[in-house]
Amino acid sequence: xxxxxxxxxxxxxxxxxxxxxxxxxxxxxxxxxxxxxxxxxxxxxxxxxxxxxxxxxxxxxxxxxxxxxxxxxxxxxxxxxxxxxxxxx
Amino acid sequence: xxxxxxxxxxxxxxxxxxxxxxxxxxxxxxxxxxxxxxxxxxxxxxxxxxxxxxxxxxxxxxxxxxxxxxxxxxxxxxxxxxxxxxxxxxxxxxxxxxxxxxxxxxxxxxxxxxxxxxxxxxxxxxxxxxxxxxxxxxxxx
Numbered sequence: 001x002x003x004x005x006x007x008x009x010x011x012x013x014x015x016x017x018x019x020x021x022x023x024x025x026x027x028x029x030x031x032x033x034x035x036x037x038x039x040x041x042x043x044x045x046x047x048x049x050x051x052x053x054x055x056x057x058x059x060x061x062x063x064x065x066x067x068x069x070x071x072x073x074x075x076x077x078x079x080x081x082x083x084x085x086x087x088x089x
Numbered sequence: 090x091x092x093x094x095x096x097x098x099x100x101x102x103x104x105x106x107x108x109x110x111x112x113x114x115x116x117x118x119x120x121x122x123x124x125x126x127x128x129x130x131x132x133x134x135x136x137x138x139x140x141x142x143x144x145x146x147x148x149x150x151x152x153x154x155x156x157x158x159x160x161x162x163x164x165x166x167x168x169x170x171x172x173x174x175x176x177x178x179x180x181x182x183x184x185x186x187x188x189x190x191x192x193x194x195x196x197x198x199x200x201x202x203x204x205x206x207x208x209x210x211x212x213x214x215x216x217x218x219x220x221x222x223x224x225x226x227x228x229x230x
Contacts, residue, residue, distance in 0.1 A: 002097055002104075002149075004101070005100070005105050009105055009107060009142065012111065013108055015112055016115035019115040019116060019118070019119040022119060029188055031124055031182050031188065032124055032127065035124075035127060036118065038175060038179075039135055042135050042136070042139050043115070046108075046138070052146065053146055058154075058158075058160075062160075064164055065163065065164055065167070068171070069167070072174075076178065079178045079181070079182050082185070083185050
């Protein structure tokens with residue numbers, strides 16, 4: 001039961017990542033690509049958590065935490081750069 | 090024994106629901122017509138999906154290993170706090186760059202402040218041109 005649910009969820013997340021890559025390549029403007037990258041960060045957190053479920057270890061949660069923080073900070077930095085032309089004024 | 094079967098059902102349901110929500114968010118980001126429409130999918134659907142998956146993982150490790158497992162709740166809280174902030178600043182960036190949007194929506198048009206919205210549309214950076222062969226030859230001569 002859990003096996004099948006894990007497989008279905010993995011398939012859906014990988015399809016979502018593929019759609020993000022399409023939007024990242026096709027996005028007409030810079031904020032579209034930025035949004036696609038931010039969504040890719042979130043989906044990769046889901047992939048890492050499901051890898052931890054699959055291998056039955058607790059090792060990967062620090063990696064997921066790190067990816068969440070880095071995704072937030074990098075999106076914020078690029079948005080600041082696009083808004084102000086500078087990151088730290 | 091029945092409790093374990095019930096918990097397995099709950100964990101499986103949460104996993105599938107999380108995958109479906111994340112898929113729907115990315116589908117919205119791929120299919121909508123406009124940047125401000127596209128912003129809705131990832132900031133709501135994907136965030137809810139990742140919350141479902143993290144809570145499923147928390148339940149699984151709490152059940153199998155006995156002790157209460159809090160790290161996933163920490164990641165969920167962090168994501169739920171940061172997703173609205175990211176959406177807000179991305180919308181501000183889109184307004185600042187004057188991205189084109191579809192004008193078929195009903196309702197009053199919002200009034201923008203000058204400090205929020207740039208003065209003109211920020212164009213895409215032009216594709217870099219290759220220098221002409223004649224100019225390069227003249228420089229070398």
